[in-house]
Amino acid sequence: MKYASNPDTITRDYFDSLLLETRYIDSVLPSTKMTLFGEVFETPIMTAALSHLNNTTTEGMAVYAKGAKLSNAVHWVGMGEDEELERVVATGAKSIKIIKPHADNAEVFRKIEHALSLGCFAIGMDTDHAFNSEGGYDNVMGLPMKPKSSAEIAEFVQAAKVPFIVKGVLSPRDAEKCAKAGCAGIVVSHHHGMVQYSVPPLMVLQDILSAVGNEMEVFIDCGIVSGMDAYKCLALGAKAVSVGRHLMPLLKQGPEAVSQRINEMTAELAGIMARTGVKTLEDMDSTIIHRRNF
Numbered sequence: 001m002k003y004a005s006n007p008d009t010i011t012r013d014y015f016d017s018l019l020l021e022t023r024y025i026d027s028v029l030p031s032t033k034m035t036l037f038g039e040v041f042e043t044p045i046m047t048a049a050l051s052h053l054n055n056t057t058t059e060g061m062a063v064y065a066k067g068a069k070l071s072n073a074v075h076w077v078g079m080g081e082d083e084e085l086e087r088v089v090a091t092g093a094k095s096i097k098i099i100k101p102h103a104d105n106a107e108v109f110r111k112i113e114h115a116l117s118l119g120c121f122a123i124g125m126d127t128d129h130a131f132n133s134e135g136g137y138d139n140v141m142g143l144p145m146k147p148k149s150s151a152e153i154a155e156f157v158q159a160a161k162v163p164f165i166v167k168g169v170l171s172p173r174d175a176e177k178c179a180k181a182g183c184a185g186i187v188v189s190h191h192h193g194m195v196q197y198s199v200p201p202l203m204v205l206q207d208i209l210s211a212v213g214n215e216m217e218v219f220i221d222c223g224i225v226s227g228m229d230a231y232k233c234l235a236l237g238a239k240a241v242s243v244g245r246h247l248m249p250l251l252k253q254g255p256e257a258v259s260q261r262i263n264e265m266t267a268e269l270a271g272i273m274a275r276t277g278v279k280t281l282e283d284m285d286s287t288i289i290h291r292r293n294f
Helices: 007-017 060-070 082-090 105-118 150-160 172-180 201-212 227-235 248-253 255-275
Strands: 018-020 034-036 039-041 045-047 075-077 095-099 122-126 164-169 185-188 217-220 240-243 289-291
Touching: 007 018, 007 201, 018 227, 045 060, 045 075, 045 255, 060 075, 060 082, 060 248, 060 255, 075 082, 082 095, 082 105, 095 105, 095 164, 105 122, 105 150, 122 150, 122 185, 150 164, 150 172, 164 172, 172 185, 172 201, 185 201, 201 217, 201 227, 227 240, 227 255, 248 255
Parallel strands: 045 240, 075 095, 095 122, 122 164, 164 185, 185 217, 217 240
Antiparallel strands: 018 289, 034 039
């Protein structure tokens, strides 16, 4: 098959190339409950760390958070002003704040402290916004960015005082560096195709898991639109998955619509777990997955 250069297309094709076997005998009704960093959630289907949702609808980030809270799902928060994060946390959603790799580390530490003061139960950094596509450093919304060293990430880990997560990992090499820096987790992601021909996150997942073992939690982002997509990620070893762009069109309908879709995807996931003999998320089994080669 001749792939397009668009990583989103490549990622979708990879998802669709994975097939499942069924296991009915001795199967039971499953549980989708997940424990993460001491918090219990009803689903491993999380929101993604989106930003600038107020361009979509008024108070978009708060609507997004309320939807996660209604479903008792993990809520991730991307780039935004301090006041926006305050409104998000005020919804009661259990939130993880992701900070951009600001060139000025003082701003990174300030944002870590702010997220801590609000009670975010984990904090992280979106490392893949370090460069632009022209060989220079990135600039996001007028703010200069810069890549971070392993030593700098270790400093952020220490400053966070809660689990620290790096988003934008797409190689075993970066995963190993995150583990050595003391990160509690990574998000395997190509950031909606930031680089053409990026490997699908799910394709590189098992190599990353082999590299870091049980040293940290490994999450998957990009292109997840169904309970089946989530199941494939979980079966191949991800702790949980993030869904972002798939939920964005629902924001204008309010948090109930966001929650309803998360619940629908969770029900789809449970249905597949039942039909493949998976009782809990801890019982996920990669041998259920087969790669199409015909």
